[in-house]
Amino acid sequence: MNPSQLAYLIIVSSTLFVCYLFGLKRPFLRKLTISLFLVLQVVYLLWRLVYTLPTMGWMSLFAGLALLLTEWAGFFQNSVTSLLFWKKSKRQSVPxxxxxxxxxxxxxxxxxxxxxxxxxxxxxxxxxxxxxxxxxxxxxxxxxxxxxxxxxxxxxxxxxxxxxxxxxxxxxxxxxxxxxxxxxxxxxxxxxxxxxxxxxxxxxxxxxxxxxxxxxxxxxxxxxxxxxxxxxxxxxxxx
Incomplete structure (x- = not known):
């Protein structure tokens, strides 16, 4: 990992952590954290698609694409979970x-x-x-x-x-x-x-x-x- 990648990782992790801490009681920051989380995931997945797929042969390419599709599936699952947590639900109990x-x-x-x-x-x-x-x-x-x-x-x-x-x-x-x-x-x-x-x-x-x-x-x-x-x-x- 080169210095620029390490700096990016530290900045992203710190930003998400700070937003999380302050977003526990502030709905705006909670939504900002969720948005940043999803946007940064898309950035990562696009980087994976453009720069990391193996090209040494069709077998390696197939394995690389399978792994990438798995990561995209995880992203869509995270998107659904994020949607559920976008707005807090305060359901009133019914006796x-x-x-x-x-x-x-x-x-x-x-x-x-x-x-x-x-x-x-x-x-x-x-x-x-x-x-x-x-x-x-x-x-x-x-x-x-x-x-x-x-x-x-x-x-x-x-x-x-x-x-x-x-x-x-x-x-x-x-x-x-x-x-x-x-x-x-x-x-x-x-x-x-x-x-x-x-x-x-x-x-x-x-x-x-x-x-x-x-x-x-x-x-x-x-x-x-x-x-x-x-x-x-x-x-x-x-x-």
Missing amino acids: LSALKEYPEVDVFIATYNESVDLLRRTIVATQLMDYPKEKMTIFVCDDGRREDVRRLCEELNVEHMTRPDNKLAKAGNLNHAISHSSGEIIVTMDADMVPRSHLLKETLGYFADEKTGFVQAPQAFYNEDSFQYNLFAGDRINN
Whole structure:
């Protein structure tokens, strides 16, 4: 790296860092930071296109173009993310009382080969959600068609649902469950989720608006991710 390239790198990094620090509370500087970030990415990609593609042979050129296309794909992904952060969203919470009456809720827990112990935690936590029990039905959508899962569902008094095949995997599993649902609201969860007790109280109120068809809540998982598993750190590092 020659001195001019090093100076450019230092100036660009310093500018973005300063804009970031001051842009945390100033919308104008936040938008300036995002704009500079995208413009500088375009400058870099144009430099890559004009000056860095290998010309030693068609194989090297092909590999260079493949890498460049990957970088352009990353740029477009960054552009979408930047668009999402362009303007802060301050959505007002809507209480459950906004609804005229409590809707019937069907909760789908999709599973294929997760352990029974893991499923038990998810089912019990779902049962402890703060909502009238007569208005909520829990379905364990078991694409593994396992006898031990069926016994678990009987023990915990929840519905065990299977289908004759695994067509379209998880999407097909949920679509099959939807075709047998009579609930006004459907809540879908993975087998390794533990819902907070106030999940329904915090989300169902948005359906008081007839234009609302889908509500997404933040998600966190309690099973070990690949880093925890490979580092044998599941009991020391939170997911």
